[in-house]
Amino acid sequence: MxxxxxxxxxxxxxxxxxxxxxxxxxxxxxxxxxxxxxxxxxxxxxxxxxxxxxxxxxxxxxxxxxxxxxxxxxxxxxxxxxxxxxxxxxxxxxxxxxxxxxxxxxxxxxxxxxxxxxxxxxxxxxxxxxxxxxxxxxxxxxxxxxxxxxxxxxxxxxxxxxxxxxxxxxxxxxxxxxxxxxxxxxxxxxxxxxxxxxxxxxxxxxxxxxxxxxxxxxxxxxxxxxxxxxxxxxxxxxxxxxxxxxxxxxxxxxxxxNPGRETVALPGRLTAQPLSGQSRPLISLGYSGGGALPQLAKLSALLGDELTLVESTLEWIQGRQIGRLVLLGKTDSSPFRVEKIPAQLADRVEVLGYVTAN
Ligand SMILES: Nc1ncnc2c1ncn2[C@@H]1O[C@H](COP(=O)(O)OP(=O)(O)OP(=O)(O)O)[C@@H](O)[C@H]1O
Ligand SMILES: [Mg+2]
Known part of the structure; x- marks a missing residue:
């Protein structure tokens, strides 16, 4: 452990x-x-x-x-x-x-x-x-x-x-x-x-x-x-x-x-860009031991109260937090800007795409 x-x-x-x-x-x-x-x-x-x-x-x-x-x-x-x-x-x-x-x-x-x-x-x-x-x-x-x-x-x-x-x-x-x-x-x-x-x-x-x-x-x-x-x-x-x-x-x-762990199962269709007013950004927050911590209240304040946890592979190795969180942000018609997430909340931020309900 x-x-x-x-x-x-x-x-x-x-x-x-x-x-x-x-x-x-x-x-x-x-x-x-x-x-x-x-x-x-x-x-x-x-x-x-x-x-x-x-x-x-x-x-x-x-x-x-x-x-x-x-x-x-x-x-x-x-x-x-x-x-x-x-x-x-x-x-x-x-x-x-x-x-x-x-x-x-x-x-x-x-x-x-x-x-x-x-x-x-x-x-x-x-x-x-x-x-x-x-x-x-x-x-x-x-x-x-x-x-x-x-x-x-x-x-x-x-x-x-x-x-x-x-x-x-x-x-x-x-x-x-x-x-x-x-x-x-x-x-x-x-x-x-x-x-x-x-x-x-x-x-x-x-x-x-x-x-x-x-x-x-x-x-x-x-x-x-x-x-x-x-x-x-x-x-x-x-x-x-x-x-x-x-x-x-x-x-x-x-x-x-991470054998075969590249894809995330999604509650909808994934597109490269948001479809106007119906899509939610799928955001990957990476933790590579750089000291960032996934403080959920702060993430929720930034990503909106629809925030949904899609996947989490976080664990502690040698006293450092390693892994990633995949989150769905709130419905928005404009692309999500990764700069919204400050460095203390994630070592790496990536938009995987936009999810639209089927
Ligand atoms: N005595 C030998 N004569 C000829 N080739 C050998 C010999 N021992 C190993 N090899 C070859 O050297 C390469 C490395 O083998 P090695 O046994 O070091 O691999 P390994 O990483 O320990 O594999 P495994 O996880 O299956 O144990 C392989 O291509 C193997 O076929
Ligand atoms: Mg061997």
Whole structure:
């Protein structure tokens, strides 16, 4: 749920504490004619939740897998905590990977091991002594709310519980970075919410930077601070979530955020100009986080007492009001002038046309 805090004056921006820097990263798979990733440049601040969205095949998984070199980039660099991970040898890479955890859509648990054994496994591989493994596993079981399931088998768990085990397993080496590739795509909406709440808690409690791929816009909206939009292997847009939602610049972003929501159902015929004395202006008021607020009494005073609300998609994202109101103003024979609506009442004003009763 977004919090209803009022839009704030912009505070002076502190210097960015950079955690991940991706520069001109390209990836072309063997035998392919086009790049799966093309010249991707990104900067991810420490402690943020960074979302990556894009259509199927846009290159999201390729990008996240290049961040821990599960995939080798064809060109460009990935610098994490100041380390150019492309320069690491195989054995350095094995050690380095412990500072980043990864979770997947399909939880990849071993069915012949109990929940606790699954969590202990990466520690066994790393040679962590038994008592320490046990203590860490129990601590993480408590964190993800599965203490009671320590000795259960994966087959006895729900999807949400399996993903919690996946999250616990990704945290065994106290990573500073957590990579999530469609971590909630196999879950129902309610379970998704509870797994997202857990990720948010981990981000807050431990200050872990989370990079998260999803095709579910609600995940970005509810969880992420920053978002990047990938299209055909390129980053076409990035910024704070409120900004990208409030004023999407790229067509792909608009389609991802608002699939098929271009037309408004109308109580009449829409024309480009008013038909004399019978038409009402259909006005769209846009809110893109600029600080304007839809004060209804003031709008009503400006638009007349016939004012009718046709559509509202307003919501609060990161403390900013985002979305639009579509209103029908009063019957008038002259065109509506957008200057009538002052900037404090809407960030954007547009006349969509004039509606005449059938
Ligand atoms: N191992 C591979 N070999 C060849 N081509 C690949 C390989 N993996 C991915 N690709 C291609 O690279 C492009 C990007 O794929 P990627 O899996 O990164 O997309 P995605 O955005 O994660 O898609 P989805 O939302 O479906 O998971 C696609 O065209 C895909 O076919
Ligand atoms: Mg993918």
């Amino acid at each position: 977004a919090m209803l805090n009022w839009p704030q004056e912009e505070a002076p921006q502190p210097a960015v504490d950079e955690h991940v820097r991706v520069t001109a990263l390209s990836k072309r798979y063997p035998g392919q004619q086009v790049d799966a990733l093309h010249q991707v440049t990104l900067q991810i601040e420490r402690g943020t939740i960074f979302g990556i969205i894009g259509r199927s095949g846009a290159g999201k998984s390729s990008l996240i897998r290049c961040l821990n070199r599960l995939e080798e980039p064809t060109a460009g660099s990935v610098v994490i905590d100041g380390v150019d991970i492309g320069s690491l040898t195989e054995s350095e890479l094995v050690n380095w990977r412990r500072s980043s955890g990864m979770i997947f859509q399909h939880f990849n648990l071993l069915s012949a091991k109990t929940v606790r054994e699954n969590i202990e496994l990466p520690m066994r591989v790393a040679g962590v002594p038994k008592a320490q493994r046990r203590q860490k596993a129990d601590e993480l079981l408590a964190l993800v709310g599965l203490t009671e399931k320590a000795t259960a088998w994966p087959a006895q768990l729900s999807g949400g519980q399996k993903q919690r085990v996946g999250i616990a397993r990704a945290l065994v080496h106290d990573p500073r970075l957590l990579l999530c590739d469609e971590a909630t795509s196999a879950l129902d909406p309610e379970t998704t919410r509870s797994v997202l709440a857990l990720l948010r808690e981990i981000n807050r409690q431990k200050g872990i930077t989370i990079v998260l791929i999803t095709h579910e816009m609600a995940v970005i909206h509810d969880l992420c601070h920053q978002v990047a939009v990938l299209d055909k292997g390129e980053v076409v847009e990035q910024g704070p979530v409120w900004q990208v939602y409030g004023d999407p610049q790229h067509e792909t972003t608009r389609q991802l955020l």
